Amino acid sequence: MTAPDQAVEQAQALIEFERYDQALELLGRRVAEDPDDLDAWINMAFCHTCKGEPEQALQAADQALRLAPENYSALMQRAQAMVQHGGWLTVEPVLREAVRVAPEKSYPRAMLADTVWRVALVRYARTSGGGKISADATDRISREAADLAMEALRLGPEDIYAHEVAQRIASACGNRTVSDQLDEAILRIDPTHPGAVGRQTQRAATSPGVGATRAAELYADALSGQPDHLYMQQQLDRATYRLLRGTRWLALVCLLTAGAMINLFPSADRPAPALPVPIGQRLWVVVIMAAVWGFGAWRRYRKLRVGVRLNVRSLLRRGRWARIVAAQSGWALLCALLVAGPPWSALSGPRLLFWTGLVPIAATILFDKKKTR
Template sequence: MSTTSPTLARALALMEVGRYEQAREQLGRHLAEEPDDSYAWERLAGCCNDLGDFMGAREAAREALRADPDNADAHLQRSEALRSGGLPYDAADAAREAVRLRPENARCRFMLSMAIRSYPGGGSLQEAYDVALEAVRLDPDYVGGHFALYLVARDTDREDIAEQALLQALRIDPGNVYARGELAKLKERTKGAKLPELAKEYSETLSLRPDNDDIARRLYSVVYRLIQRTRWFALLCLLIAALFARVFPTGDDPTALPVPLGTRLYAISLMGLVWVVGAWRIYRKLPQGARTGMRAVLRRIGWSRLAVAQALWGTSLAVLVTAPPWTERGWLQALVLVGAVPLVLTMWVQRAFISAD
């Protein structure tokens, strides 16, 4: 290997800043002069993997191993190319060879765990789990080992271990976008976090990676569910109106109409309190990103605008039932039903669709 080649040095510098296409070109120039440089071939395989050219990565890794059969990094690049390129069984064999050459290397164990996980026929999920544990044992500060452990623990329903693995990854690298996003997803799946907390997690993750469409979609989903909750405020207001306006009197309850002014004012005050407390509990912890997401959801999702419209409709009818001194109970009952029935039917239909999915 030529460690003094200016072309190779430029290629490595380009890889450091993520300019893989230019790095691949420089490596090609270097290898045209030194075709037996196993290290340069291995770096070329890494460039190809990062660019998604898995066939090129396999060919470069093969050339690296031709020049040096004991190049463990070349085996790892070949394993990555095979796994990502749809040949996971061969990927496990390549990773096992890297482990044989470097038995104390945590990255080799990480790659082997990932390869086994992607094709259980090359081993078992339990083996992938054990290999990931070994990677963590060999190097507790290697983030990849914790990620491998998280993935296999998640696949085998060990949610507590999966969460601990992500927390350890964030301890090592607090700004790791993948770990933050996966931790929020895990909490959402296990219902271990409330919607405002999830919105905060997804919003902070999205601020680190604004181009992450999956996190943006999940943030919008959480914000959409928060918007839907406003319909519960309207239903509660309608219940207050029905009780205090004596819409459906039962037993020994007062039945005389109109309802005294003081009672009506008290009911309207309770409705205001429902909205103030409800909105405060839901939205007080939302970061700016989630509030921006709320505006985006209202623009893009028609169901969210319907939810807001229904919440305002139900609340307006509740106020209409309570504020005037009604003397005809039939009108009161009609107004309450017109406000409540569409809300309940829409919520039931949406819940049925979600359960079907």
């Protein structure tokens, strides 16, 4: 028969490899043999929590606390199971007991700060009737949680969770400086931390003066280290969409240039030129259009990083509005070429082409602007 301590040790080895079902099978046999094995119950609670089974985790943690009411690991397992079961508003007493039992540990204090903050926000929302909470009100009701988070940071300067809680509280209170400092500290500990990387990239990409190209490159850089970061992919798509929208302005420049050459809307001060326009003048306008697209689109596209260029192609495949924008740009450019190229003998034809190229863009250029935000 396997010795009692050996069964728990084998289960712990299986837990390290995330083989929770096999570990639970061993631990189940162990507690059947010895219902007073504290370590077995604690490990069972941990396995059930990792499997997303909070009710079974609570039962195992309660058995452990029956054997050792002041055991730190048992208390924390019960707290984790309660949170997973939706008990953020009721877990505070368990966490305060864990802090009392192990005052030198940072994690339970950080978790207590997280809990106190959530409870304070819920209570304020209930008493104030809901609605958006101002930064001043958030600062006032978050003071105890902020103090607990700072104490957790003092106890565990390398504790990522303590930094995360402190950062969330500082951000909610509108303390941008402290929030940024905490993000920098998180990235020093874990350079690939998804939340901190995302926030840092978002701040850089939305800074004044940062254009769509630079924003897209920033998001692409962030995604290179975290390819599954959904928020960064969404932001990269928005920045890429802004790039595509820019091509419509180039097409409009070409269309207006072609219209100005023929003077589609003559007046007393600017009478219509003799038609057809000389071929040299028509070719010169086409050269101007080629220069606009060469420097404004092709050269810009070629200078984009590979990740952004790939996302342009991907977004054109995935995004209906991206394809609409590209089609509008192409259509307006085609209309511009048809206005400038043929030797028109009357204004009615090029004027119709001008409006045909202009109207689709004008009809949507303001409507779809919100998609870039």
